[in-house]
Each structure stands twice: as structure tokens, then as C-alpha cells.
Amino acid sequence: MDETAHTSVYVLDRPPAVTYPALTEAAVSDIAIVGGGLTGLSAALHAVEAGKSVTVLEAYEPGWGASGRNGGQLNPGLKYDPSWFLQKLGQQRGQALVDFAWSSVDKLAEIIARADIACDMRRNGTIRAAVKSSDIAAVQASQQDMQEHGMPVDWLDRPALAKLVGHDHYQGGFLDRRGGDLDPLRLTLGLASAASSAGAAIHGSSRVVSLRRDGSAWRLTTDAGATVMAQRVLVCCNGYADGLIPSLRQSLVPVFSSILASNPLPGNLADRIMPGRQSLYESGLVVVYCRVDDKNRLIIGGRGPMRPVTSPSALRHISLHAQKLWPELNKIGWQTAWNGRVAVTNDYLPHFHELGDGLYALYGYNGRGVALAVALGQPLAGLLAGESKPNDIPIPPTSMKRIPMHSFWPLGVKGTIAMSRLKERFRG
Ligand SMILES: Cc1cc2nc3c(=O)[nH]c(=O)nc-3n(C[C@H](O)[C@H](O)[C@H](O)COP(=O)(O)OP(=O)(O)OC[C@H]3O[C@@H](n4cnc5c(N)ncnc54)[C@H](O)[C@@H]3O)c2cc1C
Incomplete structure (x- = not known):
């Protein structure tokens, strides 16, 4: 079945009025963002507001991914309780993450x-x-x-x-x-519109098929053969990560x-x-x-x-x-x-990686990304603008780890769900 069909109530209510054109020529910008969901668009909005030139490349249309079709629930925090983070990350780092994640809905508002x-x-x-x-x-x-x-x-x-x-x-x-x-689609399209009005170049129908170092910058090439040269790049394809960075796709299910x-x-x-x-x-x-x-x-x-x-x-x-x-x-x-x-992700937490000089990836909200992804736009923009360091991102930077036997994930998920349902029945 065609995964591009989008039948959410949000689209049926109000089909998006604006489409963002594909990139057709060579572009140069301070920052390139791969993925036009809440993570990418919030980072783009904050980065143009900080005076940087930004190009967003989205394979379909802004909001096509999870951002425009989720449950629309605003859920402060992460999968584990605050004390868990203080124990795991230490008082200072843990408290910073707790303060940030549990106030994400305030930041979104x-x-x-x-x-x-x-x-x-x-x-x-x-x-x-x-x-x-x-x-x-x-x-x-x-x-x-x-x-x-x-x-x-x-x-x-x-x-x-x-x-x-x-x-x-x-x-x-x-x-x-x-x-x-x-309404998550209205939120995502609203961020796209705000970022575009502030000067970001947003392109739909522009799948990035290659990302490589070219001198002191990164060269991104789309499926139409258009290119963007950028000093810093944020990859935020989340559950829709394709073969662009194979190890990234293999680090999430x-x-x-x-x-x-x-x-x-x-x-x-x-x-x-x-x-x-x-x-x-x-x-x-x-x-x-x-x-x-x-x-x-x-x-x-x-x-x-x-x-x-x-x-x-x-x-x-x-x-x-x-x-x-x-x-x-x-x-x-x-x-x-x-x-x-x-x-x-393997630990049910979001992951942030520095994959190369000025190349970053953030993903893995595990079903709690609406408020958090938008809130993270500001610290991500600071990093992409060169004003802060990876350690300043509230999600602590880690190295990427592939999930073992990743290609078997559909079977694994089916098995896990069936097993969980069975356990639920016996727990009753
Ligand atoms: C059904 C569902 C229900 C959910 N319910 C909730 C909820 O109620 N509350 C909550 O907080 N969270 C919920 N979530 C999670 C939330 O939607 C996500 O955490 C959040 O939207 C992630 O945003 P994102 O920008 O990181 O990724 P996405 O919105 O998935 O965007 C990634 C984008 O990258 C693009 N892309 C991929 N590869 C390329 C490429 N090579 N080149 C260019 N573009 C590319 C994709 O087309 C996609 O649009 C739900 C998710 C789903 C799927």
C-alpha cells in the first residue's frame, strides 16, 4: 500500500493551502536541515531569527511525517521519571534535562x-x-x-x-x-510558514540522496540533482530516516x-x-x-x-x-x-549525535515529540549558528549505536506486540 497517502483528520479538515516548491538549482546557506517536521522547522525558525541563512529540504511536504499526523497530545517529560535522570546523568546534567523536558509544553506555548x-x-x-x-x-x-x-x-x-x-x-x-x-498539522505548517516568512528557504519534494564533505562545507544533493552547500547540517528524519545515513536508520525502529x-x-x-x-x-x-x-x-x-x-x-x-x-x-x-x-530507540529516549564537523542528528522521541521537538528548536539553532556546543543541547550527545539484527525489526515488533497482549491478558 502507498505510504504517501495521508488520511488523517487534520488533512481532511483543512488540506494544506501552501505547497513548498522543490529545490531546482544550486544553493548556498549557513545551515541546511534535512526533514521538514517539527524538529527541523522549529530549528529553522529559531536559526533564521538568529540571523542565519537556512535551507530546509523535505522529501514530501512539511508536516508529511509524524509531525503532521500524530495524536496531538502534549505530554510533558520523557519515558522515565525525573529521579531516574538525576541518578543516570548526575545532578547537574540530569536536572538540566528534567527542567527542559518537563517544561516543554510551556516553551511550545x-x-x-x-x-x-x-x-x-x-x-x-x-x-x-x-x-x-x-x-x-x-x-x-x-x-x-x-x-x-x-x-x-x-x-x-x-x-x-x-x-x-x-x-x-x-x-x-x-x-x-x-x-x-x-492540531499537529496546523502547528507544523504554522512553523513552516513562520520560518519561511522570516527568510528560511523551505523546499518540499526534495529528498536528500547524498550528503558529503566538500572542502570546508557539506554538500547535500537532492533526488532532482540540485545541491546545497552549508557549513552546518541538522538531519531530523526521525522514523522516516531512509538510506541517506544507513547507520542512522539502523539506530531506531x-x-x-x-x-x-x-x-x-x-x-x-x-x-x-x-x-x-x-x-x-x-x-x-x-x-x-x-x-x-x-x-x-x-x-x-x-x-x-x-x-x-x-x-x-x-x-x-x-x-x-x-x-x-x-x-x-x-x-x-x-x-x-x-x-x-x-x-x-533501544532505551526509549531521544538521541542526539554529532556525526561529523558541523553535522548533527536528533531523533527518537518515542511517541512524545510534539512539545519536545518544538522546544528543542531553540538550543539546536544556537548550535547550528555556532553560538553553543553540542554539550549545551539538553539531550546529552552520544555516539550512534546500531540496533543488532535491525533488518528483522518488523518481525521483532510483531512478536513484541503479540507477547505484550498475551501478558496483558494474564496480568488481568
Ligand atoms: C501516529 C503517531 C502518533 C503520535 N502521537 C503523538 C502524540 O500524541 N504526542 C507526541 O508528543 N508525539 C506523538 N507522536 C510522535 C511525534 O509525532 C514525533 O515525535 C514528532 O513529530 C517528530 O518530529 P520530527 O520532525 O523529528 O520527525 P517527522 O515529523 O517524522 O519528520 C521527518 C521528516 O523527514 C523527512 N525525510 C526523511 N528522509 C528524508 C530525506 N532523505 N530528505 C528529505 N527529507 C527526508 C520525512 O519525509 C519527514 O517529513 C506520534 C507519532 C505518530 C506517528
Whole structure:
């Protein structure tokens, strides 16, 4: 099936009005960015604002990748709790990362306001829900850890959580008041438009097929044979990394995550299903996430087939899960379905590498990149502008490590999901 088809609710609502032309001639700029998602476009915006010339090269259109088709949930922080980072990275480095990652939604909100991006951002909080009673201890330990670090994260007992979500299947959970949601495609296109207005050269339909050192600069060549010479380069292709840097592609697993959007809920149901309008993600080995958007549609996602999905019929397991939580959904029907590639790394954390003199790569948000990728635009721009060093990036620089037996990842992912589902059943 054609992976270029993009059937998300965001595209169906408002197809992008602007297309960015392919690069057709030789260009020279201070900075070249490969990949027109949130990481690349936020870095581009901040770098042009710092007075640098920037060229962004995107294989399809800005927002075509995960950035324009994700769940739209704003989830502060990373996969592990703050104390884990302090222990692992030491007080200073760990605290810097915790401060940065857990305030990413605040930083995103500032950038959206400054660039005046209309993307329906709401800050009603993000809930982590314990699905089984055996999950409560871990979810509560996370809440306590964040609270001990002064974060506004409250425990919700079963009745309190039931009020916010409209059913009593969950055992309890926490509410992080800093979280929220938005339309991710509008956010990504808004960043592209802001960067372009500030002077960045943004090119769609421009896949970079070669990247090599040429004298004191980097030469990037596109599939149309056009070139960019740049002093510094940021590669941010995330789950869509192709053969441009083979070792980069082999250092992550591009796991598909799938999403269903319901038809708009009628008034009585819109008041009953997630009336608090928080974003929510479940505990468990196979994570389900959901929210009700500003058009009263339930947007619910999770693992699905490891191939492109364009029809709700391909995601029956997700619709059945939703109907178990809210049986009234039976009568509503699903408007659309889609999926995209999440970059999963071996430690479930984002990775930042210096691959050569002035050549950098950042990827691997493991499903939590919306706020973090945009927030990282500023420090990345400082580095690309030559004003800071790799160690100043909040994600500590590491050397790239290929995942062993990488070519077998589809089998590995299928096996892991099947095993996790089986474990879930027995945990129940
Ligand atoms: C279905 C789904 C649901 C998700 N839900 C959430 C969520 O609710 N909340 C959250 O925080 N995160 C979520 N994520 C993760 C989030 O979307 C990503 O972390 C984030 O968008 C990463 O942005 P990026 O710019 O690094 O990568 P991307 O947006 O994937 O952009 C990479 C771009 O690189 C381009 N590219 C690749 N190779 C080349 C090349 N050789 N030349 C030129 N261009 C190239 C691709 O075309 C692509 O557009 C989800 C992801 C998916 C797929």
C-alpha cells in the first residue's frame, strides 16, 4: 500500500493551502536541515531569527511525517521519571534535562504565541491512567516522583478519574496540569510558514540522496540533482530516516502507531466522553492514547498493523477497545483512520549525535515529540549558528549505536506486540 497517502483528520479538515516548491538549482546557506517536521522547522525558525541563512529540504511536504499526523497530545517529560535522570546523568546534567523536558509544553506555548500559530492548542492537562490494579503502584510512583520535584501532578482516585473520562474502567491515575492537545498539522505548517516568512528557504519534494564533505562545507544533493552547500547540517528524519545515513536508520525502529477519529459526538455524548477534555494515555505494555478534539471527535490511537492504514476497518481492535470504554460509541461510527512511524530507540529516549564537523542528528522521541521537538528548536539553532556546543543541547550527545539484527525489526515488533497482549491478558 502507498505510504504517501495521508488520511488523517487534520488533512481532511483543512488540506494544506501552501505547497513548498522543490529545490531546482544550486544553493548556498549557513545551515541546511534535512526533514521538514517539527524538529527541523522549529530549528529553522529559531536559526533564521538568529540571523542565519537556512535551507530546509523535505522529501514530501512539511508536516508529511509524524509531525503532521500524530495524536496531538502534549505530554510533558520523557519515558522515565525525573529521579531516574538525576541518578543516570548526575545532578547537574540530569536536572538540566528534567527542567527542559518537563517544561516543554510551556516553551511550545510561548513559541505558538510568538509566531501566532492557529492550531487549537488547549491546556486541560494530560492523564496517565492505570488500566489494571497491578499498574497502580507504578503510575502512583511516577506521580509522587514528579510531585517531589515540584511539578503540578495530582493523583486521581478511581471515582475522580471516572468523572473526567466518563467511565469507571480505569483504576486510578495522575493528572499533569501542564499537558494538553492541539492540531499537529496546523502547528507544523504554522512553523513552516513562520520560518519561511522570516527568510528560511523551505523546499518540499526534495529528498536528500547524498550528503558529503566538500572542502570546508557539506554538500547535500537532492533526488532532482540540485545541491546545497552549508557549513552546518541538522538531519531530523526521525522514523522516516531512509538510506541517506544507513547507520542512522539502523539506530531506531520505525514502529507504526495507528489512530481512529470518530464522527463528531452529538451533544449528550460529547458531554459524557472525556468531559474534562484532557489528553490521556493508558498504562500497559501496548499503550492506547485518546482525547476528544475541539470538533468533539474521539481521537484514539495505539499499535496497529506494520503497514500503512487508511481505513477504519483496519483498526477494529482499537474501535472495540473504545466501545468497551464507552459503549455508546457503537452508534457513532468512525470518520477516518491513519497511521505513521514513531521512532523507537533501544532505551526509549531521544538521541542526539554529532556525526561529523558541523553535522548533527536528533531523533527518537518515542511517541512524545510534539512539545519536545518544538522546544528543542531553540538550543539546536544556537548550535547550528555556532553560538553553543553540542554539550549545551539538553539531550546529552552520544555516539550512534546500531540496533543488532535491525533488518528483522518488523518481525521483532510483531512478536513484541503479540507477547505484550498475551501478558496483558494474564496480568488481568
Ligand atoms: C501516529 C503517531 C502518533 C503520535 N502521537 C503523538 C502524540 O500524541 N504526542 C507526541 O508528543 N508525539 C506523538 N507522536 C510522535 C511525534 O509525532 C514525533 O515525535 C514528532 O513529530 C517528530 O518530529 P520530527 O520532525 O523529528 O520527525 P517527522 O515529523 O517524522 O519528520 C521527518 C521528516 O523527514 C523527512 N525525510 C526523511 N528522509 C528524508 C530525506 N532523505 N530528505 C528529505 N527529507 C527526508 C520525512 O519525509 C519527514 O517529513 C506520534 C507519532 C505518530 C506517528
